[in-house]
Amino acid sequence: xxxxxxxxxxxxxxxxxxxxxxxxxxxxxxxxxxxxxxxxxxxxxxxxxxxxxxxxxxxxxxxxxxxxxxxxxxxxxxxxxxxxxxxxxxxxxxxxxxxxxxxxxxxxxxxxxxxxxxxxxxxxxxxxxxxxxxxxxxxxxxxxxxxxxxxxxxxxxxxxxxxxxxxxxxxxxxxxxxxxxxxxxxxxxxxxxxxxxxxxxxxxxxxxxxxxxxxxxxxxxxxxxxxxxxxxxxxxxxxxxxxxxxxxxxxxxxxxxxxxxxxxxxxxxxxxxxxxxxxxxxxxxxxxxxxxxx
Numbered sequence: 001x002x003x004x005x006x007x008x009x010x011x012x013x014x015x016x017x018x019x020x021x022x023x024x025x026x027x028x029x030x031x032x033x034x035x036x037x038x039x040x041x042x043x044x045x046x047x048x049x050x051x052x053x054x055x056x057x058x059x060x061x062x063x064x065x066x067x068x069x070x071x072x073x074x075x076x077x078x079x080x081x082x083x084x085x086x087x088x089x090x091x092x093x094x095x096x097x098x099x100x101x102x103x104x105x106x107x108x109x110x111x112x113x114x115x116x117x118x119x120x121x122x123x124x125x126x127x128x129x130x131x132x133x134x135x136x137x138x139x140x141x142x143x144x145x146x147x148x149x150x151x152x153x154x155x156x157x158x159x160x161x162x163x164x165x166x167x168x169x170x171x172x173x174x175x176x177x178x179x180x181x182x183x184x185x186x187x188x189x190x191x192x193x194x195x196x197x198x199x200x201x202x203x204x205x206x207x208x209x210x211x212x213x214x215x216x217x218x219x220x221x222x223x224x225x226x227x228x229x230x231x232x233x234x235x236x237x238x239x240x241x242x243x244x245x246x247x248x249x250x251x252x253x254x255x256x257x258x259x260x261x262x263x264x265x266x267x268x269x270x271x272x273x274x275x276x277x278x279x280x281x282x283x284x285x286x287x288x289x290x291x292x293x294x
Contacts, residue, residue: 033064036261039288040087040270042070042235049280054078059281063288069270076121086123087268088233089114094169097131098149099142099185107131111153111164119160125233125268126157127207128166130186130195142185147198157203165233167207168192170215178274179242180215189217189227196230205232209272214239214251221259228263236287237273244273244283245290254293261293 033039041060043053051059053075057068060082067087068079076086092110096103107128114126130146150164157164171187173180186192189208196206208231213220224231238249245253260269269291275283 030062030064032066033288033292035292037265038066038085038087038268039063039291040065040067040069040085040268041284041287042270042272043068043075044070045272045274046280046284049275051280054082056284057082057084059284060084063285065288067268067270069268070272073117080121086118086121087125087270088165089118089121089123089126091126091128094129094167094181094184095132097129097185098146099131099137100134101145103131104145104149107149108152111150112156115153115156115160115162115164118162124161125163125165128164129169130166130184130192132181132183133185137185139185143191143195146185146195150199150204154199154201154204158201162203163232164204165207166192166196166204167209167235168212168216169209170212172215173240173242175241176274179240187212187216189213189223193227193230206230207233207235209235209237210251210253210256211235211237211239211242211272220251220256224256224259224263228265231263231265233267234260234265234269235272236269236291237271241276242272242274243276245271245287253290257291257293 043056046056053071057079060068067085069086069088071079091114092107096106098104098107111126111128118126168186168189169181169184171180171182171184193206196204206227210220213223236245238245239251243249245251271284271287273287277283
């Protein structure tokens, strides 16, 4: 079975119960990568190459990574027994979000479920999105509805010590499947930060996807500096194409990672590129090594 990002987002928020284990059991792991922040990978990206979550988890252990995300709920136990954390728990999906009133109740339910699951598996972050534009949408009202909806969930996140991470996505790229999300409401990172500010909680942060920000807004390092207090999670990928973060694409990752370190960020940077190299393990290894800077 392959695992798409959509499957992760819509199905990986677990129902309560069923996780009577603690992270760290199982394999004797190599030392973790010694950087100020933690390293993770989005499992859906590698599912298309036939890499199952447990195998990907074993690669993460071999590379000294700290966590995984973007995997189905059934894989959580195997991944945690490898000594890895679940770095981000799913919720309602990017297509059906709080900007559309017909999804309000569902979004609240899914986010609350995700928070409960995160608490159970000792994860610290749950993902959220705005959702897609729809015919007749009033942007001002839609933005306010997003804020109002998230505010209904934030008290539970605060109580459980969980951070809800709101992801900005690009609506421009068309090179292939999952490279862009035409019609996504939260496609301007400056607007997204404004929504985070309006929610007004330390438990509600921006998921700063470097790939998406590069496409829609650019000026990545300056925005990292400006928005450092509002960022709770990072994603990587190469542009154009959402492939490896190698020399074939335009984003210069080492100075970006150095800037992230300068801001004092200590949480997760997750690889979210779609591997194109013949050996996907080497793709992941290269991505991780690119983000180990001094």
